[in-house]
Amino acid sequence: MVRLRPRPLRLGPARSDEEAREIMSATRRLLTAALGLATLVAAPRAASAAEYEIFIDIDDEESLYDLYVTNQISEDTFNTLVELRRRGVDLNEATREELYTLPNLSFEDVDRILAYRAEVGVIHAPADLLAAEVLDQRKLGSILTFIRANDQRRKLTATHGWVRYQTAYTPTDTTVPPMALQARITTLRQLTIGGAGFVTRQRPGNPAWDPTREAMVADPMQARVHLPKFFAQWDTDRWGVIAGTYRIGFGQRLVFDTSDRYTPNGFYLDDAIYRPTTLGVQCRESAGELPASPCSGAAGDLYGTADFRWRDSLRGVAIGAKHLDLPVGWMQLYAFGSWQSRQVYQYDVADVNTCEDARDSNLCPSPPVFVGDPGDPLAPTSTHKFQTLPNMYDELLGGANVSWFYDRRTHVGITGYGATAVWKLEGAELDFKGPATRPFGGAWGAIGADMSWGERWSDLAVEVARSFDSMATARTLSEGADYGGGGFAGIARHTTTLGRHELELSARYYDQDYANPFAGSIAEADEFNGNRHRDEAGGRVRYNARLIDRLDLRAFADFWVNPSDSTPKFRGFVRSDFDATPWLRPGLWLAYRNTDLRAGSFGGCINTAGLDETPRQEDGSISYRSGCLSEVGQITARLGFRPARGKAKGKLSLTAQYQHEVIDDVSVDGRPRQDAAAFLILRSNPVGSFRLNARLRYLNEDLADNARQEHSLWTYIEGSYVFSRVFQARLRYDTFVWLDERDNTLARVPSPEHRLRLQLEARF
Numbered sequence: 001m002v003r004l005r006p007r008p009l010r011l012g013p014a015r016s017d018e019e020a021r022e023i024m025s026a027t028r029r030l031l032t033a034a035l036g037l038a039t040l041v042a043a044p045r046a047a048s049a050a051e052y053e054i055f056i057d058i059d060d061e062e063s064l065y066d067l068y069v070t071n072q073i074s075e076d077t078f079n080t081l082v083e084l085r086r087r088g089v090d091l092n093e094a095t096r097e098e099l100y101t102l103p104n105l106s107f108e109d110v111d112r113i114l115a116y117r118a119e120v121g122v123i124h125a126p127a128d129l130l131a132a133e134v135l136d137q138r139k140l141g142s143i144l145t146f147i148r149a150n151d152q153r154r155k156l157t158a159t160h161g162w163v164r165y166q167t168a169y170t171p172t173d174t175t176v177p178p179m180a181l182q183a184r185i186t187t188l189r190q191l192t193i194g195g196a197g198f199v200t201r202q203r204p205g206n207p208a209w210d211p212t213r214e215a216m217v218a219d220p221m222q223a224r225v226h227l228p229k230f231f232a233q234w235d236t237d238r239w240g241v242i243a244g245t246y247r248i249g250f251g252q253r254l255v256f257d258t259s260d261r262y263t264p265n266g267f268y269l270d271d272a273i274y275r276p277t278t279l280g281v282q283c284r285e286s287a288g289e290l291p292a293s294p295c296s297g298a299a300g301d302l303y304g305t306a307d308f309r310w311r312d313s314l315r316g317v318a319i320g321a322k323h324l325d326l327p328v329g330w331m332q333l334y335a336f337g338s339w340q341s342r343q344v345y346q347y348d349v350a351d352v353n354t355c356e357d358a359r360d361s362n363l364c365p366s367p368p369v370f371v372g373d374p375g376d377p378l379a380p381t382s383t384h385k386f387q388t389l390p391n392m393y394d395e396l397l398g399g400a401n402v403s404w405f406y407d408r409r410t411h412v413g414i415t416g417y418g419a420t421a422v423w424k425l426e427g428a429e430l431d432f433k434g435p436a437t438r439p440f441g442g443a444w445g446a447i448g449a450d451m452s453w454g455e456r457w458s459d460l461a462v463e464v465a466r467s468f469d470s471m472a473t474a475r476t477l478s479e480g481a482d483y484g485g486g487g488f489a490g491i492a493r494h495t496t497t498l499g500r501h502e503l504e505l506s507a508r509y510y511d512q513d514y515a516n517p518f519a520g521s522i523a524e525a526d527e528f529n530g531n532r533h534r535d536e537a538g539g540r541v542r543y544n545a546r547l548i549d550r551l552d553l554r555a556f557a558d559f560w561v562n563p564s565d566s567t568p569k570f571r572g573f574v575r576s577d578f579d580a581t582p583w584l585r586p587g588l589w590l591a592y593r594n595t596d597l598r599a600g601s602f603g604g605c606i607n608t609a610g611l612d613e614t615p616r617q618e619d620g621s622i623s624y625r626s627g628c629l630s631e632v633g634q635i636t637a638r639l640g641f642r643p644a645r646g647k648a649k650g651k652l653s654l655t656a657q658y659q660h661e662v663i664d665d666v667s668v669d670g671r672p673r674q675d676a677a678a679f680l681i682l683r684s685n686p687v688g689s690f691r692l693n694a695r696l697r698y699l700n701e702d703l704a705d706n707a708r709q710e711h712s713l714w715t716y717i718e719g720s721y722v723f724s725r726v727f728q729a730r731l732r733y734d735t736f737v738w739l740d741e742r743d744n745t746l747a748r749v750p751s752p753e754h755r756l757r758l759q760l761e762a763r764f
Helices: 014-040 061-069 075-087 096-100 107-120 127-131 137-146 297-301
Strands: 002-007 160-169 179-187 191-200 208-210 215-218 224-235 239-249 266-269 279-281 303-305 314-325 330-345 349-351 369-371 388-407 410-423 430-432 444-455 458-468 488-498 501-510 536-547 551-562 567-578 584-594 602-607 629-641 652-665 673-687 690-701 711-723 727-738 753-763
Touching: 061 075, 061 690, 075 137, 075 266, 096 107, 107 127, 107 488, 127 137, 239 330, 266 314, 266 330, 330 410, 410 430
Parallel strands: 215 369
Antiparallel strands: 002 602, 160 179, 160 753, 179 191, 191 224, 208 215, 224 239, 239 266, 239 314, 279 303, 314 330, 330 388, 349 430, 388 410, 410 444, 444 458, 458 488, 488 501, 501 536, 536 551, 551 567, 567 584, 584 629, 629 652, 652 673, 673 690, 690 711, 711 727, 727 753
């Protein structure tokens, strides 16, 4: 079991230790000064957007991947923007909350859009917002890829849609390549249907229970076809219904949210596909009943193209009455249900009959998963390792939301849901273990109330909730343990919008027993027994501004504690980007994170034996960006170049970035670890609809030791072309060169890596 606990800094030679303290102290002083400066310039002027780390200005999904890979945005922001771009926001139907989810828009911008829509009735095209001076050219241009403007007066028979096919390849692949196919069609003005299918090769078959072994058995990895995403949606501004796979969320996301949106209110279709950015291990088997593992030797070091991924959302029906007129205000009613067959990581499963305490992996080992042999089921065989097992249980879920709105900024509401897991392996008594996202022991759920109030420059939102679960009476909980049963949580958020300034203050509290896997509200990334929204109390400040029409300034500070051990923690950043000229945009970013602010104490990820744990990905491959870094100071310098005149205007952009980190790594004695990363991104549109993109990334984790962490060079070049405004072809080639001298790197095959990815898309 891995725990986060205080740990004194290991002492090395006197000189190295002194240097370490000086560097980390300088980093703290620098960030403190920067945060102070951000506070001083926060006099009322203008506002920016929801919780995005930078001004988002992209043309396609590939640009979002670049922002994520180059550490310009977080994983949460990346997921939100990918979903937002794929679904799109309809300017003629979106609510205030939905419009606020768009990047770079403040509440003031959103209210101007809504006022203009009410005045003209229909926004025929996004350019109308510019002509009416609702948004300036800079903001409108930045959100074009995320919005649409459907005219409700268009012909009933008007139909449009798209079909997208993706595949990838690397020379070590020995079977059919991974593939993904998406399609979406909109017709009859309000009807949207679609889905997504996959061909995977690195997933085992559906597990079954083998009573002779008292373990699970699953067929080996091989090519398989999956259709996990499909939906039909009828949606208007007053009511809507969706059947199939969908996401949904309400309020401050404290009770229920699967939408990835900052301010959700209702349901959203789901056909999301995630493509891998790294290769995956080809062999994932342990010895089991065999004398040796099939992955021993060179077989365990062979990597190939990883499968495209998806996340299990809800699968069922949701219906909503969005606007039921009342004498004062209006009522909103939503009901939703789901019967979803879910996958689960094999080490999050417990055998009830052998589990003494689900919270401790040593007392509750996961049952092995043997590799099935259809020709001879009784023959000795190996076991699967690091696998996500498909079709393990059905999750039955139902919920509702009732809200009364005084106006679009003021409302009160109640949201609640209940769920349970029905395990599908006959002959076995299975349950979740403590690290799993779902509570063990039986049914669970939550209920809560939320409210919002807005007037002029002020917007306040509050939500409180109570969860319930069956863990306190579970057979897999040790006798007499005081654990589970449900807990309380609350969050409050206030946003001040004055001209071009936006200041958000929020406070949150999540009880240690608030085991709600569907909570999506503000929380830090550390987890308590599988959930981010447990055992955390904190406050957050976020400030965004556009100053002197040239400077984008974003400041963020989050202080929180885990009530169970009272360890104080901090994360903050200041990011400034300056439009020096119409074609030159330099930037300077500072960031600092500390998992234990107490003097002389440093936190790190340490297992119960007191040893540093080797961080790994879900597939068992080593994670080179360890989450066990107790203190990190980061400085990033950027330079953006975009010609504003001549033939290259609007057709070329170049971004250079250098990032340096000073890290207290608990696995390094006597010195700070220093990491360096450099990026160069080129985007061009040389002729017509032909686009050419390229990126170079150099990464060196631990400049002082080339045998400890990742040292690599990653480049790609991508070309795309649109034929007759209908068909787009996109081809990308990556080269990844490993430069470090770790044993696992030297044994790795292939090295260097060569990857190809093809995407074909047709629109009609």
